[in-house]
Amino acid sequence: MPNPIANTCAILLNDVLYVMGGISTADAKTTASSFWALDLANQNATWQSLQTWPGKSRMLSVAGTDGKAIYLLSGVELIDGQRQYL
Known part of the structure; x- marks a missing residue:
């Protein structure tokens, strides 16, 4: 990964890791909205x-x-360090 990141979500589709x-x-x-592919x-x-x-x-x-297609569901958003469940 180009940047340190934790608590991500990943999926493999057609030999590409997202x-x-x-x-x-x-x-x-705050949470990240980064989206990477390899x-x-x-x-x-x-x-x-x-x-x-x-x-x-x-x-x-x-x-x-x-x-x-990829479907991203649920999770937690951080707002000023407070969890907001999606």
């Missing part, structure tokens, strides 16, 4: 930053796929 959301430090006051079929691949999803930033979320 990593979404999380927090950047243990004492973070093509595991390419030995020379590097992490690619993707446009974020519509909706709130989050950590501890769940992802699913139908083989064509």
Whole structure:
């Protein structure tokens, strides 16, 4: 990963690993809306930053796929360090 991140959500779709959301430090006051992809079929691949999803930033979320699209569900948003359950 290009940046430290924890409490993310990840899913594999068509040999590409997608990593979404999380927090950047243990004492973070807000959640991240970072969205990264790594093509595991390419030995020379590097992490690619993707446009974020519509909706709130989050950590501890769940992802699913139908083989064509990624679905990001639930999770927790941090607002000034307070958990807001989605």
